Every structure is written in structure tokens, then in C-alpha cells.
Amino acid sequence: MFSLSLLFNERPLHLRSAPRLNQHLLLFFLFLALPCGLLAQVNGTVFDADGYPLSGATVQWVGGGGTTVDAEGGFVLPAEAGRDRFTISYLGFADREFRVDTLQLPLQVVLEEAGTDLGEIQVTARDNGRAASLLSTHNIESVSSKELRKAPCCSLAESFENSPVVDLTYGDPLTGRREIQVLGLRGNYTQLTLEKRPMLDGLASPFALDLIPGPWVSGIQIGKGSGSLESGAQGMTGEINTELVKPTAGPGLYLNVFAGSQGRSEANVLANRQVGKSLWAGAALHGSFTENAHDFDSDGFKDMPDRRTAVGLFRLFRVGEGNWEGQWNVLGARERRSGGQQRVHDHGQPNLNPYTIEQDNQRLEVWGKTGYFGFQKPHQSIGVIYSGSYHKLNNLYGRKIHQGEQRSVYLNALYHTQMGNDQHQLSLGGTARMDDFAETFAGRDFSRNENTLGAYGEYTFRWEESREGADFRAFTAVLGLRADRHNLGGMQYSPRANLKYQPNEHSALRLSAGRGWRSPNLLVDNLNWLPSSREIVVGDPEVPPTANPGFLGLETAWNFGFNFTQDFHLAGREGQLVFDAFRTVFQQQIIVDAEQDFTTLRLYQLEGPSRANSLMLSTTYEILPLIDVKLAYKYTDVQQTYALQGLRELPLTARQRVLATVGYDGPRFKAHLNYQLVGEQRLIDFDGLPSSVFLDHPQRAPAFGLLAAQLTYVANAKTEFYVGGENLTNRQQRNAIIGAYEPFDGEYFDATQVYQPLFGTMLFAGVRWTLSE
Template sequence: MLFQPLLHLRPRLKRRHALPVLTAFFILTLLPSSDLYGQIQGQVFDSDDYPLTGATVQWIGGGGTTVDTEGNFTLADEDGQNTFRISYLGFATREFMTDTLTFPLTIVLTEEGTSLGQVEVTARDGGRAASLLNDRNIESINSKELRKAPCCSLAESFENSPVVDLTYGDPLTGRREIQMLGLRGNYTMLTLEKRPMLDGLASPFALDLIPGPWVEGIQIGKGSGSLESGANGLTGQINTELIKPPHGPKAYVNLFGSSQGRGEVNLMGNTKIGKTLWLGGSAHGSFTENKHDHDFDRFKDMPDRRTAVGLVRLFRQSTDNWEGQWNILGARDRRTGGQQDVHDHGQDVLDPYLIDQDNRRIEAWGKTGYYGFNKPWQSIGFIYSGSYHELNNRYGLKLHEGEQKSGYFNALYHTRIANDNHRLSFGGTARVDDFVEVFDETDYSRSENTIGAHGEYTYNWEESREGRDFKALTVILGLRADHHNLGGTQLSPRLNVKYNPTERSAVRLSMGRGWRSPNLLVDNLNWLPSSRTVTDRIVGAEAMDADNPGFRGLETAWNYGVNFTQDFFLGGREGQIIVDLFRTDFQNQLIVDAEQDIETLRIYQLDGKSFANSFMVSGNYEILPLIDIKLAYKYNDVRQTYDGEGLREAPLTPKHRALATLGYDGARFKAHLNYHWTGEQRLIDFDEIPDDIYVAHPQRSPAFGMLGINLTYVANAKTEFYAGGENLTNRTQRDAIIGAWSPFDGYFDATQVYQPLFQRRAYVGVRWTLE
């Protein structure tokens, strides 16, 4: 289905329906009424506006298709057929005659109760889906699942994800980082509505600058995925879709407060301002302020924080062959932390070690597209953006200052060969980044620009004739070629294969190469407030550009993956089992080496092997009506070659993780319990640290578990209250900062954080929505 990512921009018969979460935001390729061109297209929702993934759309006595994760379907025309039906378990079947329809189609199925001793058959949306129909290995999270998280940033949206791991941050910068397939978030491509999201100097706090209540859905693509947005997703891609003005609430208010001294407010409003124009605005304000110091080392457990983010969106939707949207985002994030007062014994410098981080950003982006071709399967769209980011940070006596100016343009064209079984997409991308960056009087300024092109061919085959078992095969071949002014030409081939042996199972294979341009300092921000001196050198043939002293070569890797997904029915209720196996092999990688000596942080390019093996098995099942359970186990084996020390286990990377969630999803009352278990992990070697510096850390951190709960009460159609607790097991790491008693003239390090620093905490909030 060539245009599935694009159909959400078509006008709806009923404006109340939500946009599909897998919207390809910047591909404006929309179709005219498709019954004139040999196919029926539409969308299928339930009465709560959730797409009915897997619903059957079939000609009476003929072939058919199924509804995808966004609610879209495309039914090919058949000679002699003019009536089709749409059916879904637990919902009333509907039939339609093509000569009575008005396009585009938006179809609502209503739940059908069957009275058999007061037994009612219903279908529910669990908020998270791994579709059997998606060509690639993608897990989708919608706003229902997001409301199970405590609040309120995009980072916290992964609290209940078995795929993405969230680290616990550090007491000096407050930075939290994701891990995927056992590797740091640097190797996962983050996109905001299919374009690069807050990267470069903004990347350390990108997940904190997108408020969770603004999010309509998240798509987590594992392994080698689409090349349309770029090739820098070495382990996968996480795309975030924001709520769109044409289908967003007229007004929305979210208030949040917690016992850690944190408060947040989120506001949203959307309105139609013309026949074809919709205007939307969102605002976020938050603060964190406390004097928490649970281990009495005089350093704040987390920095105080002030954050403000605003977004204005203008959408044009019409039937005159072109549509578009334009957006402006502004953000400021200010953090202050460090020592609250000087130790009265042992510290030679009487001034406290203070942390001050100030990040400011302005960004504008848009999309324009044309869908007026004579052939409805042809479409063209354009994505464009410009941004300016400024940072002014102080870590004790070290200053880190920088500016980044970026421009981005992407053009995309979709078509097909003969029929929808053979689809093609082409595109060209241009990007320029200008960095002015200085740290501790060393200049890391540089200019980077990239120009590239990509193409993908998709072959699709389905066996869905009456009397035959359903089978399907999809093969996607892709190639991207980019020229980076400093790293040279990079080729990124990709292969994705999906086979459905039955209608309830899928096997996926993926393979591909990716590359990224590293940001030497911000990628390793947690090391900047330390006593170490940052040094770097080149191992291998790569050379440093004289005009770009901050550049240390591109990072490249191959990723291979296998996925098996099985849906099942047990006791009349649905369940799903997912098994993933991935391997990432690096050819060029920046190795961050803190174990050669205690005075320097060495950053150099890989000379030897570096790989990550990741295995995950997860399952979810509705064990009782309205009660769901999810279990997941993950094993990661990550190893790197260190200069002079050979192949070693990467530090701060647990080999074993487990997740268990239990949820009750009632109409008025909802409850969700989650338990995270983290296995032991290697810490950096402490052998060289002088004996007079107290080190409470073991060489391998202990395993531990954390418990959290979220409770929601739906007062009415507009208002709901929520409350909960985090870290109910009260697991904390004491003496996380090494050398806290003498941060200026001794060994000082706050990077070895493997457990939470905050004790158990409670939160409350309220959401008010005017649809």
C-alpha cells in the first residue's frame, strides 16, 4: 500500500477522528477519490477513534485485504464486484455498495454484544501494537499507552517499553539517555514527524524538550529501516508524531506535581480559521527545585531546572491538489546544580563546584506537497527546516559554549510499476550544519554538509482468495548514497523481508549499513564535569580536517536482525509473543576510554572489533477482562576493542533486563503497575584511583529491581485525575560521585551511575480536554 503514510492528510468526512499515529509528516502525497482509478481506499476506526488494526475488508465472494496499524486499507477493484464488507471480531459487520459511496471513506464500526449468559464480546486497544501487517519491524505506541507513564516528557514515554531502555541520569547534568539494542541512544535516529529531531548541540536534552502530552504516537523501528529520513539510524529509528490541529482537541490542560519538587503545566488549543486552514498552539512550562542530597555528599542529587517550550502550527488541507503545514518551535532549558555548600573538611578551594547549563533553541519546519497527478499512485512532497541552537554551560571552572545553525531539505517521490505489488520511492536530501563550539579553551568548531539520494523498491504479494490460507510476502530493497564534506561518500544498502505464513504470524529479516557524524563533546556530556582532560587521536587512516578540529571521522556499522511475531487467542482473549535477535557490527566507532589513566578521557577511533548482540522475548495477554499483563526479557552482549587492552565488555551496559507490567483498563478507573529489573553491569576500572579517595562502587554493580504504579480516575468526558509513585522499592545509589570531597584538585567523577539517585516519590496530576 504505497500511500499509507500519506492518507492521513486527506480531508475526513468526520473531523472528530484522530490522525493515524504512523503519519509520514513530511511526505505530502495525497490521493484523489480512488474508486475512479481501480481501487477503494479508506480508514476504519472504532467509536473511540482508534484504528481497528487487522479488520478484514473483502469483496462479497471475492478477494480482500486487511486494515493496517494506522487504520488505512486499499482494496483492489475486481471485475463484476460492487459490494464489499468490513468485519472485525467483536464488532458489527458492515456492507457497502461502491455506487453509493462518497470518498474519501472514514468508516466507524460499533461494538457488538452477544448475550450468552451475560457474556459480552468486545475488542480493546491496548495502547501498544506490533503489527503483523507492517512491512518493517515497528512497535507503535499511542496516546493511551503514554498516559500510563508518570509524566510529562518524551523521555518518560519509554518507561513501560520493553524495546527502549532509559538510564537514570547523573547528578551533575541531569541528563537521561536511552539505549536500544544494547547501544547508546547516539546510534538510534530520532525523528520528529519524519525529520531529524533536535540533534547536534541539542541532542543531550532532546527527549526533555518534547512534552509527552503533545505526542499523538511513537513508532519504534528496530534494526535497519527506511532510508527516507537518512542513514544515521545504526540500531533503528524512533519517530514521534505530534497531535495535529485538524484533529486535536479544541482545548487541553495538563497539570502535574511531584514530591521531588517538580511541577509542570501543558496547554494546547486548536481551531479552524478558514475554509482550508487550521491553527494550533501548544505551551509547556516546568520547574524542578529542591535540595535533595540523599547521601550527604553536599552535591545535589539532580540539578534545579526551568524549562519553557512553545509550538505554533498552521495546517492547510483542501481538495485543490496541494496541501501543507508550517511550524515554529521555541525552547529554553536552564539547569543549575553542583555543590550546595563547601565541605568543612578536606576541600582546599572554598568556592563551591557549580554546574550551570543554558540551552536556547528556535526552529521552523514545514511541508508542502502535490497530489494532482493523473495517476493517483504518483505523488511528490517536500520537507524543509531551519534551526538555531545556542548553549552556554559551566562545569566548575570549565566553560562549554556553542552555536549551531542548521538547514535541511528533503524531496520525496512515490510511484508504482504496473500495480500496487511493485512500488517505488525516490528522494534527495541536502543538509548543512555550522558549529561554533569551544570547551575549556579548545576550539571544536566545524562546518558539515551532506547531500544524498535514495531509492527503494517494494515487492508485495498476498494470497487471500476464498478457501485458501492467508499468506503474504514483502521484500524491500533500498540504497542510499550520501556525500559528507568531511567523511566522503557513504553507501547505505538496506534489505527488509517480511513473510506471513498465516494470518496471525510474521517473520521479518533485516540487514543494512548506516553511518553517523559524531558530536565529540555533547555525545559525552556526562564526562565534561569531571577532573579529566579530554584528549583525542586518530587510530587508522582517517585524518582530521585542518578547518574542522572537532571532527574525528564518521562512525559506520552493519546491523542484522530477525523478528518473529505471533498473535494468538486463548480463552477468547487476545495475546501476542515477539522474539527479536539483532547484531550490530561496527567498522568505525569512536571509543570513549576512561581506563588508560585517571587524568584523561581518551576518545579515539576503533582499531579492532566492536559489536552488540541483542536478544529480546516479550509477550502480552489479557488474562482477565480489562486486565492485561506484559512480560519481557532482554539479553545484551556489547563488547569493544580498547587500545592496548583488547576486546572488553562495554561499561554501564547491563547484560540482563526484565520488565513486567500489570494493568486494569476500566471505564472509570485505570491502574497500571510496572516492575523493572536490571542485572549487574561492568563499571570502569578503579585500580588507578589513589587510596585516599573513597570509592564506594564495586567493579560490577549489583542487580536491582524498581516498582512503580499509576492510577487514573476518569471523572467525566473532559476531566481525569491521576496519581502514582515511582521507585517504590526505594533503590538508590549512594556515593555516586567519586571524589566529591575535593572536586577541583583531586579525582572527580560522576559518570558511574547505575541506580536511581532519587528515593521513592509520589506524583499527582489532572487532565482536562475539550474535544
């Protein structure tokens, strides 16, 4: 069942029904201004003694039905008439039984390990922090907070450094921006959500992943291909949903301090407390500071901009009393970056003023969730998510000024029920969104006003072999359709289908197909091109600008996918094998063309084919007690049609990638080694560059490997120390900036062709304190 609980930590929700629906609909609209999650009969979290969530643990009524624990450790157990006792069990841990009338919700459960001796064999179970789900109909990989601790993980972007699914590119020396790629395509085509609502999009999107600190994150769900339509149809290659630490399950007080050799220092603080019978409050603060004068290739430009970042979050949750639950959230952030030239070249730069880059981003965002459960029927639920945000940017690139303001409002209402029995589920919902962009660059107007109204419906059919003595088999189908009216792009229809067949308990076959669409942000989607000598040409320069000059058309694509997931046991130890095959085909796409000439960057709509093929094979296995190995191979082929060059390979996209990790997860010491091999990549054509411009770039970037390691010492249940290093192979790209000696007056100043790290080896150290539970 793909229920409304996906909006609230992907936990199953079953709500009761009132005698007359119209009365409760009235109550529902009265509660729209109240934030919330949804309530079921029994809810809580399940962890082991070290505080790691026991994803997949079984919560079951004695003699009745049950549910499983999600990647964050949370569960919601639907009510069943006549049931007042339930058990929580997990392989390798002692079972626990509870009576409902003795509980104070939400429940917080710690299971103790209990090895079972059969002769001389001990059976135990561990959570290694990352797993592809066999239970979900959609192709989802879950990442828990345990996996996030295997890297310094100072931002959400850096949490993907160990991921076989998500590729992290390298920050350019001028803006410091890092970008993700999924299924061979830029992160623009992956829908990013924060607790099932749009995450820091629009003007904030270039630095969205840097503004969510890793220690705030309790879990990440990475969906590949065509997923659910509940949050929208913007995900063409998938959806990445991030769940933050909840006040009801988070530590009383937590502190993380980090420092790195690149001049970076950081502190994170989380505090949570119950402030009333049904109220929990939480606060999170993040501050980071980066300052250095590193210029390893002596081109006069900083290899990384200085950064000053401050982010704060306040949360208030209401749970456990009455017929509704709610949450209020307020987030404020400001980030300033300063980079560019540190010294003017005395042997070639006519202008003696340094080429400086200043970026200032400010954001205020409020959001909430409200759910009502006054229905008598446990399978019915209704809820709403709403948010409002304001973002302001004020950037300087040499002499070019980039300014913008964005005001956005978002509302998403959903209803879930079943038809006849629990084999047939129905999900309905409606969305309204308004975005007002006032944006200028180098004196040109790129403003636009966009609004979208949409509705969706998803039908889920679920069947399992239930005959006594028969082998387990299961089939699930999710069929959905979403219709959105965009004021500038017109009506958009997004059909999607997800099928899953399980021939046994340890295998899953999935097929998916669906259409997605998005409205691109012409400037911030291509922020790395702004500090250059190129003139930005949008569309046909002969056509006069419209009332919305920042809008060049929508992007639309179909995605088709196949997945096979197999859990296996070898020599008494657990492992998992995953194979993915995906194809994305565009009908509309904004082409970023830097190869017609070196004086312009041309943005125009696709005319011709554009597609991306992606294959991935990965496996995880516990080769020795407490030692896990993960291996992944990925092949991508991405090509698009250019106006003059025709169908060509997309630049800066590696065809092949290899990931290999080894981790030791001991009670006191934890060690993790990560190796990535990045294959060859095409760079933009350099044939048009005159011989007077120094060029140290090959036409095809060579393959290279990166090595990272981390060692963690667990002093006690509340304190962890960690040290490590990144890029231990000391790979560095030299002379990444083309035309660095004449950034103002030269015609060929460009810093976009970055395919390797610019820094050498980087060392770091940190400490995590859980000062109170």
C-alpha cells in the same frame, strides 16, 4: 507498500497523475515553500467512545479494495473508479457505512462497541496501546496515546519507561541527562525523527527527549534494526519516529497539570481549531519547573539539577481542497538547568567556591511538508519535507565554559510509483543537509562545518496467496540502496534488505540486514563527562588540529536481525508473542576510553572488533477481562576494543533485563503496575585510584529491581485524575560522585558511574482535561 505516506503518519498514499509530468513538476517546485501532508481520496480518523484510536480497523470500498487504520487512528483510502460507498469495521464494534458525496473531509469517526452473543459468549476487541505490527515489512512496534497515559509521561524520554524495546538510563546528578539504549547500544545509534524528519539533533541531542512533552505525542513507532532509507541512514540499531497531535484530529482545548514529590511541576496546553474551509490551526504550550535541595547521600552536591523549561509549538495545516496539502510548523524552546555543589566541604575542599553547573539551551525551528497529487494514476505521489533550525548553548561546569551555536538546513524530496501492478513498488528520493557548528570547550575549538548530499531508491515486492479456498500466505521484500556524499567523511553507501514471510494470518517471520552511518558530536554525545577533572584528549595529541577540529571521523556499522511475531488466542482471549535477535558490527566507531588513566577521557577511532548482540522475548496477554499482562526478557552482550585493554565488555550496560507489567483498563478506574529488573553491569576500572580517594563503587554494579504504579480515575469523557509513584522499592545509589570533596583541586572528580536512581521513592499526581472536542 512502503509509500510516501510514511512521511505523513504512515498512511498509504495514492495520488493521481497529470497528462504531462513536466507541467506538474513545475508546479511542484512552485509549491516547495508551502508546508503540507499528502491527500488521498478519503482521509480521516477512527476512535472508540473513549477517544482511543482503533488501530487496525478496516476501511473498505463496498465491493472494492481498502486499507487499515494506523496507530494514531488515521487512515487514507485510495480512490477507486466507480466506487462511492465505503465501510469502516472493527472486531467487536458496529460497522458504519458512508457515501463520499455526503462527507466533509477529513472524516472523524467514532465506532460504538457491539458485543455479539453466540450462546453465552461475547466477542469484543480492545486496543491495549502497544502492539508489534504483522502488516509492516519492517520490525516496528507501535505505541499509541493510550499507552502513554499509563505513566505520568511528562516527556518523550519518560514514555519509554514501560517499553521492552527501549531502555532508559538514570540521570547523573550533575547534568540531569537521561539517555536511551536500543539493542544494547546508546541512543546515538538510533535515528530519532519527529514526523519523519530529524528530531532535535546536533547540539540539542542531549536533551532532545526532554524537550518533547508527552501530552503532545499522539503515537510512537519504534523500528528495530535496519529500516527504511527515506529519512537517512543514521539509524544503525533502528529508528524511533514520534507523531505529534495534529490540528485536524486533536482536541479543541486540552489541559494537563502534573506535580511530583521531587519538586517538579508542569503544565501542558493544546488548542486546535478549524480557521477556514481547508485550514486548521493548532498550538501547544509546555512549562515545567523543578527546584529542590535534595542531597540524600550528604556529599554536598544536588541529586538533581533545578530546571526551568518552556516550549511552544504553532501548526497550520491545509487539507481537503485543491491538488495539494500543506503544513507550517514553528517550534521554540528554552531550558535552563542549575546544579552542582550546595555547600563547600569544610573538611577537605581547599577552594571555598562551590562547584556550580549552569546549562542554558535555546532553540528555534521551522519546518514544513508539501505534497502534490495532480496525477491521474492513484499510485503515484510526490512530496517534500524541509526544515531550518538554530540552536545555542551556554554551559558552565565549575571553571570550564562550554559554548556553541548550530545552524542547520534540511531538505528531503520523495517520489513513489508502481511498476506494472501493485506487486511492484518503487520509491526514489534525494536529501540535502547543511550543519554549521561553532563550538568551544575550556578554551579549545571543536567547530566544524558539515554538509551532505544523498539519494536513495527502494524497491518493494509484495505477494499474497489469492486462490479461492487456499490458506493465507504472503511474502514481502524491500530492497534499498542509499548513496550520501559527506564533505568530511566522503562517499557512504548504505544497502539494506528487509524480508517478511507470513505462513498464515497470525504469524510473521522477518529478516533484515543493512549498513548505517552517522557523524558523531564529540562533546554533546559525552556530555556527562564534561563536569569532571578529566582532560579531554581527542585522537592523537601529536597530530595538529585540522580546519574542522570537532570532527574525528564517521561511525559506520552493519546490523543483522531476525524477528518472529505470533498473534494467538488462548481461552478466548488475545495475546502476542515476539522474539527478536540482532547483531550490530562496527567498522568505524568513536571509542570513549576512561580507563587508560583517571586524569583523561580519550576519544579515538576504533582499531579492532566492536559488536553488540541482543536477544529479546516478550509476550502480552489478556489474562482476565480488561486485565493485560506483559512480560519481557532481554539479553545483551556488547564489547568493543580499547587501545590498551583490548576487547572488553562495555561499561554501564546490563547484560540482562526483565520487564513485567499488569494493567487493568476499566471504564472508570485504570490501574497499572510496572516492575523492572536490571542485571549486573560493569563499571570502569578503579584500580588506579589512590587509597586517599573515597570510593563506594563495586567493580560490577549489582542487579536491582524497580517498581512503579499508577491509578487513573475517569470522572467523565473529558476529565481524568491520576496518582502514582516511581521507584516504590526505594532503590538509591549512594556516593555516586567520586572525589566529591575536591571537585576543583582533586585529580579524581567524576560523576559518570551512575547505575541506579539517585532519588528514593517519588510520588506524583495530575489531571487531564479535554475541555472541548
